[in-house]
Amino acid sequence: MLKQHIITLTTDFGLTDEFVGVMKGVILSHAPATTLIDISHAIPPQDIREGARTLFTSYHYFPVGTVHLIVIDPGVGTSRKLLALQADNHFFVGPDNGVFTPFLQHDLVQQSFTLENRDLFLADISTTFHGRDIMAPVAARISMGMELHHVGSSIHPSQCCQIDLPAAKHRGNRISGHVIHVDHFGNLRTSITTEDLATIHNKTELSIQCGKHFIQGLSSSYDAVPEGRLLAIFDSRKHLEIAANRGNGARILECGVGEEVIVTHYS
């Protein structure tokens, strides 16, 4: 049976320039039958934290064995390492700057290597675009079945760079977190998860404060409140989300990433 090779791409490159296209050209030059899927190219420039979160909440919707290439690389051209990992039976290629933090924190890494084998890179390596010159051709070879140890030296997961991804804080009947992402619809994702609220059995007996606004209880659909009104709901990533029914929550709340969110419960 024909094995299907998949490589996903997550970058902060945007889609206005040719950067994503030429990375795909390099991949197809080494792995002609690969299916290339964009996860997002709108990670805010240099935002390693958002890149890490996006990759971690997306990868498991792809088949086991998929190669995930993540290029958010403000340190390009410096001595920062580049990594190839196997984690949770998927493969990953990206810079060693914290983009793989959730995989390291959850002990999912099965193999980890630094990219050193220049035979796998493009002949001509620029100082500003290692996504194209190093990471893309390596990801292509991994998708073709090359074993990971060919990329370079083994590195212990504990030696890989981790960044701070703050979790919600619990104190008495209050859980405090913050807005971590505003999506295309203006929905505000918070750092508070279904797990944080797991012990609260009656989801109507809580109130959520964000900016100057208070929301009472959790809704089970956007349409559960009148059009244009704010609501709180568990989003598709299992995070607490603040949204407006058929409206833009961020615009109504006049707040964005970093804003504090406090859940108070009475049960």
Added chain:
Amino acid sequence: MLKQHIITLTTDFGLTDEFVGVMKGVILSHAPATTLIDISHAIPPQDIREGARTLFTSYHYFPVGTVHLIVIDPGVGTSRKLLALQADNHFFVGPDNGVFTPFLQHDLVQQSFTLENRDLFLADISTTFHGRDIMAPVAARISMGMELHHVGSSIHPSQCCQIDLPAAKHRGNRISGHVIHVDHFGNLRTSITTEDLATIHNKTELSIQCGKHFIQGLSSSYDAVPEGRLLAIFDSRKHLEIAANRGNGARILECGVGEEVIVTHYS
């Protein structure tokens, strides 16, 4: 011979978040060799009308048998139905909220079912993202050749939701319509079609009013008027379009979707 499976995607998700990427991951998990083509992810949020028009003017450029997945779904999580249709020998999956109105109006629907077979859905169904959890895995199976009746119960086309898509109005020597879309170039598509103007034999003997501007006659190319000047032309969807040669018509006219457009003819 290898059959080529194609699934197109039309959504209001935008391209900044991972939403489109994870839907594709789900599809590839169930239909590994599928070719995935984006029609548009920039349908204005919750704009069922624009989604319906975009899908209807695009689908027939794809091969017969293509599966078209459309996710503009403000009612997600409520009791609104989800549909799988065969129409004009293509397949369609989307919410029952009017996005299929033109297919219903033109009597093109050959088979129609509601999505009920949970064996086809993801195990874990969120309240906010049925595109990923229900519609994507069903579309994948249909593209792999699964017969439509496996998705759930039959529903008669007359029971499917339709929305109002107002056509141009004829009165004496005047045809009135409105701007229904402004494209990337600032060209204004109107609800007036080639058919509406079919009986006017001399296309120079008409004038078009939009906002405070009058345009005399129809052009056969953008370059038929001097640079920066307004013109009227039949666009690639066979609608009357108002544009500016190498300029942005919407900016010059200072008007957008909803603006009235009146054609007066003298023949």
Added chain:
Amino acid sequence: MLKQHIITLTTDFGLTDEFVGVMKGVILSHAPATTLIDISHAIPPQDIREGARTLFTSYHYFPVGTVHLIVIDPGVGTSRKLLALQADNHFFVGPDNGVFTPFLQHDLVQQSFTLENRDLFLADISTTFHGRDIMAPVAARISMGMELHHVGSSIHPSQCCQIDLPAAKHRGNRISGHVIHVDHFGNLRTSITTEDLATIHNKTELSIQCGKHFIQGLSSSYDAVPEGRLLAIFDSRKHLEIAANRGNGARILECGVGEEVIVTHYS
């Protein structure tokens, strides 16, 4: 072995409308197993110069034999010609308006024909979208292995349209050029190339002026200067680039495309 067909797309269509999607539908209707790769759809409307540069710096990252479709076509519907070329062992389809200038200037064109064979076009040809109606179906056939001469008449490369793509000017110890592109990160690409600076052996002994700002010497990585500070570097296209470390150079400089850039060297 299965030959892999690749078609790249470069347009000024943007991604909000269905234009790119329907071109892909037409291609897949004639070449079902084609891999379709977007280079960019954000070429500024009607900007033939930027389209020409983007295509020329991107194509060679794709495998030999790739078909590159470029649709920046303000003259659509007029008598401007459409071309199919073989150059540097790749294939190209696009309007004869200068988008192929760098290939012509570098004498890379191996075969050149004008598109005339209506049997290859869609049956119904609009006046505003020849990318869909003419160029896409022709590109599809070329990717399937059709020999180029089937598209129409031979045209000598010297008869193809060329546009002015101004190079940097050298005078004494000064090299003057200008900003030709601002990328997604706010990095400013200039018309000054590595070749222009090849004779300057000590890259610290030069200063770069752009707007009211002066930058001393060339950096070998973005991180070589403190965060937020301006630097000059050779970019991934081998052009002199002005950027800010983890910041937006264009915003700091308050300048964009067209701004003069002067390099003064002391060696």
